[in-house]
Amino acid sequence: GNVATPDSSTVTLSITSGTGTSGATVSGCSGAETLGVFAFTGCSVDTVGTGYTLTAQDGTLTAATSGAFTITVGQPSQFAIISDPVSGVASSSATIGPITVQEQDAFGNPTTSAERVNLSSNSTGTAKFAASSGGTGISHVSILAGSSTATFYYGDTQAGLPTITSSGALVSDTQSETITGGAGNDTITLGAA
Numbered sequence: 052g053n054v055a056t057p058d059s060s061t062v063t064l065s066i067t068s069g070t071g072t073s074g075a076t077v078s079g080c081s082g083a084e085t086l087g088v089f090a091f092t093g094c095s096v097d098t099v100g101t102g103y104t105l106t107a108q109d110g111t112l113t114a115a116t117s118g119a120f121t122i123t124v125g126q127p128s129q130f131a132i133i134s135d136p137v138s139g140v141a142s143s144s145a146t147i148g149p150i151t152v153q154e155q156d157a158f159g160n161p162t163t164s165a166e167r168v169n170l171s172s173n174s175t176g177t178a179k180f181a182a183s184s185g186g187t188g189i190s191h192v193s194i195l196a197g198s199s200t201a202t203f204y205y206g207d208t209q210a211g212l213p214t215i216t217s218s219g220a221l222v223s224d225t226q227s228e229t230i231t232g233g234a235g236n237d238t239i240t241l242g243a244a
Contacts, residue, residue: 130218146206165193
């Protein structure tokens, strides 16, 4: 139990337990050893969870485990379109979807404050957004307090790969959708012989 003051080997930290350990990482740690004591500063865990413990390992020495701690969600930072890209036929009605946008902290954890999400498209045709399939056109959706997501539908008269953008008070996110041409309406004109 005595401090080994001349020891200057490397100590590593890893997450060993907690409800959010699947995919969670510890990063940003820096530290220096002083007379056998290694102190870490600036460490962060990127996934919300409870009952986390960290293990400090130094080669073949007996590992040390921290007490349990909790990581809570950070402040809202960004919008993320979390549904897969959608595709559909060119139309003046917004029926493609639903498309889901989520508010997140800087690490991608869902947050639950009220947010207005402005919707736009870079289409050269006429793009339309609606809160329900085939519904009235809208320019934004609202994420209600206590929720982390909002859904909407998309329509576009121009075939192509338009990029839709969710923006507002948080960092924006974009997603490319696929719009295909509709069934053609051929016209036959008969002339006098």
